[in-house]
Amino acid sequence: xxxxxxxxxxxxxxxxxxxxxxxxxxxxxxxxxxxxxxxxxxxxxxxxxxxxxxxxxxxxxxxxxxxxxxxxxxxxxxxxxxxxxxxxxxxxxxxxxxxxxxxxxxxxxxxxxxxxxxxxxxxxxxx
Amino acid sequence: xxxxxxxxxxxxxxxxxxxxxxxxxxxxxxxxxxxxxxxxxxxxxxxxxxxxxxxxxxxxxxxxxxxxxxxxxxxxxxxxxxxxxxxxxxxxxxxxxxxxxxxxxxxxxxxxxxxxxxxxxxxxxxxxxxxxxxxxxxxxxxxxxxxxxxxxxxxxxxxxxxxxxxxxxxxxxxxxxxxxxxxxxxxxxxxxxxxxxxxxxxxxxxxxxxxxxxxxxxxxxxxxxxxxxxxxxxxxxxxxxxxxxxxxxxxxxxxxxxxxxxxxxxxxxxxxxxxxxxxxxxxxxxxxxxxxxxxxxxxxxxxxxxxxxxxxxxxxxxxxxxxxxxxxxxxxxxxxxxxxxxxxxxxxxxxxxxxxxxxxxxxxxxxxxxxxxxxxxxxxxxxxxxxxxxxxxxxxxxxxxxxxxxxxxxxxxxxxxxxxxxxxxxxxxxxxxxxxxxxxxxxxxxxxxxxxxxxxxxxxxxxxxxxxxxxxxxxxxxxxxx
Numbered sequence: 001x002x003x004x005x006x007x008x009x010x011x012x013x014x015x016x017x018x019x020x021x022x023x024x025x026x027x028x029x030x031x032x033x034x035x036x037x038x039x040x041x042x043x044x045x046x047x048x049x050x051x052x053x054x055x056x057x058x059x060x061x062x063x064x065x066x067x068x069x070x071x072x073x074x075x076x077x078x079x080x081x082x083x084x085x086x087x088x089x090x091x092x093x094x095x096x097x098x099x100x101x102x103x104x105x106x107x108x109x110x111x112x113x114x115x116x117x118x119x120x121x122x123x124x125x126x127x
Numbered sequence: 128x129x130x131x132x133x134x135x136x137x138x139x140x141x142x143x144x145x146x147x148x149x150x151x152x153x154x155x156x157x158x159x160x161x162x163x164x165x166x167x168x169x170x171x172x173x174x175x176x177x178x179x180x181x182x183x184x185x186x187x188x189x190x191x192x193x194x195x196x197x198x199x200x201x202x203x204x205x206x207x208x209x210x211x212x213x214x215x216x217x218x219x220x221x222x223x224x225x226x227x228x229x230x231x232x233x234x235x236x237x238x239x240x241x242x243x244x245x246x247x248x249x250x251x252x253x254x255x256x257x258x259x260x261x262x263x264x265x266x267x268x269x270x271x272x273x274x275x276x277x278x279x280x281x282x283x284x285x286x287x288x289x290x291x292x293x294x295x296x297x298x299x300x301x302x303x304x305x306x307x308x309x310x311x312x313x314x315x316x317x318x319x320x321x322x323x324x325x326x327x328x329x330x331x332x333x334x335x336x337x338x339x340x341x342x343x344x345x346x347x348x349x350x351x352x353x354x355x356x357x358x359x360x361x362x363x364x365x366x367x368x369x370x371x372x373x374x375x376x377x378x379x380x381x382x383x384x385x386x387x388x389x390x391x392x393x394x395x396x397x398x399x400x401x402x403x404x405x406x407x408x409x410x411x412x413x414x415x416x417x418x419x420x421x422x423x424x425x426x427x428x429x430x431x432x433x434x435x436x437x438x439x440x441x442x443x444x445x446x447x448x449x450x451x452x453x454x455x456x457x458x459x460x461x462x463x464x465x466x467x468x469x470x471x472x473x474x475x476x477x478x479x480x481x482x483x484x485x486x487x488x489x490x491x492x493x494x495x496x497x498x499x500x501x502x503x504x505x506x507x508x509x510x511x512x513x514x515x516x517x518x519x520x521x522x523x524x525x526x527x528x529x530x531x532x533x534x535x536x537x538x539x540x541x542x543x544x545x546x547x548x549x550x551x552x553x554x555x556x557x558x559x560x561x562x563x564x565x566x567x568x569x570x571x572x573x574x575x576x577x578x579x580x581x582x583x584x585x586x587x588x589x590x591x592x593x594x595x596x597x598x599x600x601x602x603x604x605x606x607x608x609x
Binding site: 020021024025026028029059072075076079080 | 187193237241261264265268271272274275276278279282293294
């Protein structure tokens with residue numbers, strides 16, 4: 001889902017879209033100078049089609065710091081650089097989690113809907 | 128009644144692991160195991176795919192060390208397209224080496240600064256709330272910042288050589304699909320501090336000095352913790368030099384005797400077997416000449432410095448001489464000395480990167496070699512965590528029919544179990560209460576191996592951590608989650 005979202009938004013002039021396999025400590029540096037950051041990924045639990053949820057920095061503990069949660073990236077950014085961007089989680093409902101290729105039909109529909117959500121969000125923050 | 132202590136998963140390693148310690152009624156350790164419970168099945172998934180997809184498909188096993196898989200698969204595919212090891216163009220080989228050493232640099236930096244350092248800086252008994260990377264930031268901000276920037280430097284090298292920071296496409300069967308311009312090379316050499324190669328070498332040296340200082344003040348802990356004799360295996364260059372990209376197989380026993388030497392890795396199946404055990408999805412490799420019981424071996428930084436004869440870069444060679452002198456030239460079997468070895472490799476990687484960036488061959492235009500197609504290819508490489516084996520067969524339609532991957536962490540399966548057992552016997556046994564610090568010591572032993580359990584079981588997804596204390600009858604007495 002993430003790569004497809006990043007690909008779809010790549011041509012959008014107002015934003016920088018980057019794909020990550022997983023978030024790491026270096027992403028604290030990547031978000032440091034941003035005004036607004038949206039972490040987008042497939043979700044097992046959020047309601048379809050997608051949700052845009054504000055998130056706050058946390059000194060979040062997970063069982064590994066090889067892969068950080070978005071809130072932990074923000075928390076690390078705050079501790080290292082003294083600031084954090086406004087941040088949101090774009091959770092796009094997914095359905096099929098097995099190893100394979102491509103998105104499920106439902107995920108494809110939700111991807112399209114999430115892009116509309118992003119467009120609406122971009123319009124609001126531009127005002 | 129006896130009880131079993133389970134730690135699942137182990138914090139601050141990649142993937143999902145579970146540790147189980149069985150105690151009898153008297154509190155004595157009767158058994159300890161390091162389980163890996165996820166199963167992914169990439170070896171089956173790639174079957175039927177065109178062979179040229181292997182380097183970009185298999186690297187998706189992992190988001191931490193994809194370059195190793197990318198290059199190991201590419202080396203196997205080189206053989207399939209008829210290009211023997213050593214037959215790449217100079218540009219292709221050096222671009223791949225730069226990619227690989229960039230990965231070694233960032234991986235080792237990440238491990239030390241963000242995974243291992245909390246244990247060293249705060250101690251095994253510190254509050255878990257600070258014994259992590261956030262705690263490192265709060266107390267030793269300079270170290271945390273350096274760790275992030277060293278990782279960024281390595282990631283940018285990977286992006287320049289592979290096309291992307293993660294899951295790049297640079298290495299193709301028979302060569303590489305891009306070179307580096309002089310401007311790109313100079314950018315890494317001449318960028319303002321700190322993002323240049325010279326500064327990275329300087330920081331790597333400082334990290335090594337930090338560890339040596341820590342070791343001098345904590346010798347008993349670092350030398351004694353989870354120390355046990357083992358065989359050691361790695362690739363070494365034909366002349367015995369440390370080489371992460373290519374070499375011949377060598378193994379030494381705990382006393383330094385060579386039990387495998389100058390072996391072409393294409394023949395690995397003649398020398399390496401894999402045992403399957405019922406309680407783990409991760410296999411147990413062993414040296415056939417020594418048998419299943421005695422043939423297990425360590426791989427990774429400690430093993431590499433035990434098997435090689437010298438390091439071909441001056442600063443790291445100097446540190447290597449100090450390292451070897453510490454054990455009077457004999458193999459080092461002290462688990463926590465893996466951190467020392469890893470930092471020497473970090474320094475070596477920085478030196479090699481600096482040297483390669485000056486090499487005009489990186490800007491050459493001859494990128495791909497060709498030869499007579501074969502039906503089978505083996506590619507081995509020294510990944511950050513140790514020797515990585517990729518082996519493929521294809522059919523007449525160029526589709527993969529067989530894939531066998533022995534990843535570094537799998538090679539270290541038995542050593543990690545031995546380390547857990549050492550901690551169980553020496554720290555958990557006969558104690559009236561199992562403390563957080565004791566459980567963390569089990570994890571410290573495993574973390575020294577920097578395991579990537581996602582690779583080892585080719586696992587995906589989020590994995591929870593639970594600790595269970597189970598009595599001899601199998602009833603859960605206590606459970607902890609992380």
